[in-house]
Amino acid sequence: MNGPxxxxxxxxxxVCPECLKTIPAERVAIGDTVYLDKTCPEHGRVVTPVWRxxxxxDIWSRSRRNTASPVTVATVVAEGCPRDxxxxxxxxxxxxxxxxxxxxRCDLVCPVxxxxxxRHGVDMPIDEIATTLDALRxxxxxxxxxxxxxxxxxxDDLPEIxxxxxxxxxxxxxLNTNGIRIGREPNYLAALADAGLDCVFLQFDGVSDAVxxxxxxxxxxxxxxxxxxxxxxxxxxxxxxxxxxxGVNTDEIGAIVDFAKGEMPTVRAVHFQPVSYFGRCxxxxxxxDRITLPEVMQALIEHSQGTIRLEDFSPxxxxxxxxxxxxxxxxxxxxxxxxxxxxxxxGCCGSAAGEAAAEGSCCGTASGRSPEVARAQRYVAGxxxxxxxxxxxxxxxxxxxxxxxxxxxxxxxxxxxxxDAWTLDLDRLRQCYIHVAKSDGRAIPFCAYNLTDLDxxxxxxxxxx
Amino acid sequence: MSGLSAEVxxxxxxxxxxxxxxxxxxxxxxxxxFPVELPCCPSCGFVYVSEELAxxxxxxxxxxxxxx
Numbered sequence: 001m002n003g004p005x006x007x008x009x010x011x012x013x014x015v016c017p018e019c020l021k022t023i024p025a026e027r028v029a030i031g032d033t034v035y036l037d038k039t040c041p042e043h044g045r046v047v048t049p050v051w052r053x054x055x056x057x058d059i060w061s062r063s064r065r066n067t068a069s070p071v072t073v074a075t076v077v078a079e080g081c082p083r084d085x086x087x088x089x090x091x092x093x094x095x096x097x098x099x100x101x102x103x104x105r106c107d108l109v110c111p112v113x114x115x116x117x118x119r120h121g122v123d124m125p126i127d128e129i130a131t132t133l134d135a136l137r138x139x140x141x142x143x144x145x146x147x148x149x150x151x152x153x154x155x156d157d158l159p160e161i162x163x164x165x166x167x168x169x170x171x172x173x174x175l176n177t178n179g180i181r182i183g184r185e186p187n188y189l190a191a192l193a194d195a196g197l198d199c200v201f202l203q204f205d206g207v208s209d210a211v212x213x214x215x216x217x218x219x220x221x222x223x224x225x226x227x228x229x230x231x232x233x234x235x236x237x238x239x240x241x242x243x244x245x246x247g248v249n250t251d252e253i254g255a256i257v258d259f260a261k262g263e264m265p266t267v268r269a270v271h272f273q274p275v276s277y278f279g280r281c282x283x284x285x286x287x288x289d290r291i292t293l294p295e296v297m298q299a300l301i302e303h304s305q306g307t308i309r310l311e312d313f314s315p316x317x318x319x320x321x322x323x324x325x326x327x328x329x330x331x332x333x334x335x336x337x338x339x340x341x342x343x344x345x346x347g348c349c350g351s352a353a354g355e356a357a358a359e360g361s362c363c364g365t366a367s368g369r370s371p372e373v374a375r376a377q378r379y380v381a382g383x384x385x386x387x388x389x390x391x392x393x394x395x396x397x398x399x400x401x402x403x404x405x406x407x408x409x410x411x412x413x414x415x416x417x418x419x420d421a422w423t424l425d426l427d428r429l430r431q432c433y434i435h436v437a438k439s440d441g442r443a444i445p446f447c448a449y450n451l452t453d454l455d456x457x458x459x460x461x462x463x464x465x
Numbered sequence: 466m467s468g469l470s471a472e473v474x475x476x477x478x479x480x481x482x483x484x485x486x487x488x489x490x491x492x493x494x495x496x497x498x499f500p501v502e503l504p505c506c507p508s509c510g511f512v513y514v515s516e517e518l519a520x521x522x523x524x525x526x527x528x529x530x531x532x533x
Contacts, residue, residue, distance in 0.1 A: 382529060391522045396487065396502025400522045403499065407529050 004030050016040035017421035020453045022080060029054060036423060048422040049287050053294030056310060060322055063315040067092040067431060068370035072139040074442050081426045082451065083459060086442040095140040095443050096318060096373045096433035100132055102161055103150040108178055110216045112243060112275065117150045128439050129161055133168040135441035141369055144172040144377055146201065153181040159191040166196035172381050174199040183226030186233055193234040199384045200231050204240035206252040207259050214248045232266040237386040239269045246291050253296065254303030257413065261331055265387045265408030272296050272415035277422065278452045285422065293325055296415050304337055312339040318372040320431035326414035340410055342379060373433055383412045419447040476513055478506035485513055495530045
């Protein structure tokens with residue numbers, strides 16, 4: 001790292017990948033890449049690329065930081081971030097989407113897995129799920145619930161679980177799945193839909209079986225098609241979720257988007273997740289094993305034949321900006337993208353009054369909920385749910401039908417960069433709004449929950465067996 | 466009876482006691498305007514929105530606008 005000019009973009013804190021001790025870190029730019037540079041007194045220096053593209057880094061760094069205090073503080077600040085999660089008083093955002101791991105069993109044994117799940121895990125008893133939902137509702141209010149695992153569809157009682165989530169008053173339920181069972185058993189997905197499921201968050205790594213063999217250990221493309229077919233029949237919206245691994249499927253980013261276009265309106269969005277190295281990973285990753293958010297944006301831009309520009313993507317507005325990007329597009333009759341951005345909120349309540357609003361007090365919703373988190377939830381609910389209209393055409397009401405039809409021609413392209421022990425920036429973690437619910441009432445930020453050291457040891461996640 | 470067709474439904478204005486007629490009206494919500502045809506009272510201008518319409522496609526349009 002000697003020689004080239006180093007630009008400092010500020011100091012933060014991170015952890016040592018070997019011992020997970022919290023250590024100082026610095027964001028530094030060398031050439032066009034921003035690195036996280038940190039040194040553990042015991043285990044030495046680690047420098048990891050986190051953002052390849054200074055032009056977008058500049059735009060993302062100037063975006064508004066919307067923060068809020070947790071609705072409920074569940075844990076005491078003792079050891080410091082990231083060891084007191086629950087949420088603690090030092091957290092700077094509320095829960096938006098909360099995962100419940102309903103099982104640690106899985107019907108795949110992927111070489112890459114956040115959860116290190118396998119076939120011999122355990123199911124969370126349904127009364128414990130009920131307790132978890134009650135605690136979540138009391139502590140966090142109206143959040144989106146994602147049923148996750150493990151593979152949730154190994155459970156025969158999943159429709160009852162979806163109904164339970166609804167009965168507890170949650171407005172939006174999504175299922176994180178590999179799609180195998182819902183493709184094979186359309187009636188199972190129909191039962192989930194009847195129980196109140198809104199969205200299938202479908203693991204979808206590419207459009208060739210070679211990708212699935214590398215990442216998931218077997219041919220799965222036909223199974224993914226069947227899963228989408230079942231969703232179409234059940235009237236459930238699908239979000240394609242590719243885990244991007246350099247050298248495995250990064251050259252299929254454009255093909256995945258083309259596939260998504262062809263499956264609209266059932267497919268509502270593509271949500272890319274650059275690989276992060278926690279859970280089941282064979283060895284310490286090299287720089288070339290990582291793809292960063294601007295590289296995903298660049299691949300989308302290059303594939304779009306000039307119809308997508310960097311300006312069409314926005315940083316996350318409730319989460320830390322560097323955790324995500326998103327863009328919304330309408331597909332015109334010739335199949336080309338036309339940017340269809342969300343209206344800019346302009347901060348608090350979409351008015352200039354926001355400039356004077358204090359942190360976390362903007363508009364003061366009755367429940368103390370962050371307006372930015374609420375806005376993010378509305379966007380997801382609107383874009384990820386099915387846009388299929390079952391209305392029969394009616395004379396005189398064409399204006400309504402044209403508007404609804406236009407919803408079905410919208411596709412969202414987004415990505416979220418999860419942080420591992422190498423890339424973890426505690427400033428980002430403190431703004432995390434994707435949490436994992438525990439039955440004792442804690443809500444653990446996703447990247448803290450999944451954080452593992454070089455030997456796979458976790459701060460929060462229990463072993464799956 | 467159907468509030469969704471172009472034919473004049475068999476409805477009478479409760480206030481004016483006149484049969485409703487299909488007329489072009491503008492439905493507006495959250496800044497968006499939709500020119501549609503709905504049963505109206507020719508006398509007082511009362512617009513009738515059937516329960517089927519209100520809880521069907523009109524609700525879908527409203528929700529889509531709210532989700533923006």
